[in-house]
Amino acid sequence: MIGLKRFNCPSCGYRFSWRERSRFSDVLGLKRRAAACPGCGTELTWDKWPWRLLYLGTFGLMLAVILIRFLLPETELSDLLLLIVELPLITVILVSAYRLRLIPATPDSPPGSDSTA
Numbered sequence: 001m002i003g004l005k006r007f008n009c010p011s012c013g014y015r016f017s018w019r020e021r022s023r024f025s026d027v028l029g030l031k032r033r034a035a036a037c038p039g040c041g042t043e044l045t046w047d048k049w050p051w052r053l054l055y056l057g058t059f060g061l062m063l064a065v066i067l068i069r070f071l072l073p074e075t076e077l078s079d080l081l082l083l084i085v086e087l088p089l090i091t092v093i094l095v096s097a098y099r100l101r102l103i104p105a106t107p108d109s110p111p112g113s114d115s116t117a
Contacts, residue, residue, distance in 0.1 A: 010102065014039030024102070030055065034105035043105040050099040057092035064089065 007016050014037050023035040024046055034045045064085045072078040 007102065009037040009039055009042060009044060010104065011042045012037065012040035016102070044102045045105040047099070047101050047103050050096040050101070053092055053096035054100060057089045057096060061086060061089040061093065 068082045
């Protein structure tokens with residue numbers, strides 16, 4: 001399977017289940033959160049840019065579908081326009097989901113802050 005090793009602890013190799021991976025984000029999944037690895041105690045968080053691109057692509061795709069599908073009349077032109085907008089966004093979502101991995105959290109910049117952006 002693609003990317004199965006990305007859900008392991010980079011320090012000790014502990015494999016996180018689907019439920020355990022939910023500890024690394026808030027309830028809606030919009031904000032990264034640091035959590036300790038049960039195997040070694042290392043603070044881990046999701047990698048910054050794949051996380052951001054995953055949500056940017058998802059929200060962009062939802063916005064494009066809502067705006068184009070419901071505001072434009074149903075024609076072949078609106079279908080073509082939707083396809084032109086959807087394909088790059090789907091590509092961004094798939095690439096960022098593939099690149100998403102757990103990394104050690106740095107103590108000087110917590111996962112919620114954007115001091116380096």
